[in-house]
Amino acid sequence: MFSAKTSGSDEWKAILSAISTLVEEATFEATAEGISFRGMDPSHVALIDISWPNSAFEKYECDGDIKFGVRIDEFSKLIKRSDKTEAIEISLSDNMLLISIGKNKQYKMRLIESSATDTPLPKIPYDTRISLATGLFDKILGDVQVVSDYLTIKTNATKSEFSGKGDSGEVLISLQKQQDEPV
Structure with missing residues (x-):
């Protein structure tokens, strides 16, 4: 069982926009703690590491470790069909990603088999941390x-x-x- 609901679309739009600058396909990992994604561009120059805690969602359920792969441009097209204030809920069913937008739009998107491997974080010491919305x-x-x-x-x-x-x-x-x- 996996379901994640946000009260608006801004978070999804920002996350998908950031990911789309590096990769065409993404494998998200959902756990009881939240949703995460880590990926590198094909030339291994840029890395994006996203951790979206379950507390940031209006509603979040995940009863195991689940990985699901999507084509970012297709996922982004569907999310862009939402207004800023429309709730977005995603869930998984029969190798499909179910996307509910507001009260009356429901999309089903085929998941992809991910060829991505686990991307380790480089061991680079940083002395600054920036937190931005x-x-x-x-x-x-x-x-x-x-x-x-x-x-x-x-x-x-x-x-x-x-x-x-x-x-x-x-x-x-x-x-x-x-x-x-x-x-």
Whole structure:
């Protein structure tokens, strides 16, 4: 049994947008603790590691460790059919992903056999941790993507800077540290 329900679509849209920049197919892992995804781009330069705890969902049920693979562009097309305030519920049934949007839309999407292997986290020491709402992070990625295919993140004790440079120009987005939050 697996079912996860969000009160709106923003989280799904942000997560799928971030994943789609690296891979075309994704294997999510659902456990009693929540949903996670870890993947690397084909050139093994960029890594995305998402952990979505069960407490972030309006309703969450998972009675075992379940892996399910999807084509990100197909999943994203369905999620984009939702309004910002429509609840989204996903569940699994007979090798299909069931997606309920609001009170009257239901989609069934075929799952894929994943060829992805477990992606270990690299052992790189970091001295900074940045916590952002998914909507804000998605907006930053979109703002940088207008001029660049690459994102550079710099931090210090008071702020975090997100920048990109491309043929058409440059962008710099600065966020000040909020009181009692990591930068």
